[in-house]
Amino acid sequence: MKIKHQISRLQITCPEQFDVEKILLQSHKHRILFRAFEEHMLNCSRCFRIVRKIHKFYEILDKEMQKEASPEVVAFAEAVYADKEKTINN
Numbered sequence: 001m002k003i004k005h006q007i008s009r010l011q012i013t014c015p016e017q018f019d020v021e022k023i024l025l026q027s028h029k030h031r032i033l034f035r036a037f038e039e040h041m042l043n044c045s046r047c048f049r050i051v052r053k054i055h056k057f058y059e060i061l062d063k064e065m066q067k068e069a070s071p072e073v074v075a076f077a078e079a080v081y082a083d084k085e086k087t088i089n090n
């Protein structure tokens, strides 16, 4: 990703997919970068598609997180946690 300063605006070129996610997740920390990306995305179908995919991923993740975990998953998580506690305490 190249960052180019202009008189009063920041312009960016296409960031890597991983960087797009970081820009979105840390938008509150880097407002100027986020705004520059937002402006870029409106004119870039590649980045727009990446943002849509990321949005879809978090939408699915959010739905999955709201589902109740199966008893097998809970038992497994408890076993892993107990094992970790044993390792820490010994």
Ligand SMILES: [Zn+2]
Residues within 6 Å of the ligand: 013, 014, 015, 040, 041, 044, 045, 046, 047, 048
């Ligand atoms: Zn782009």
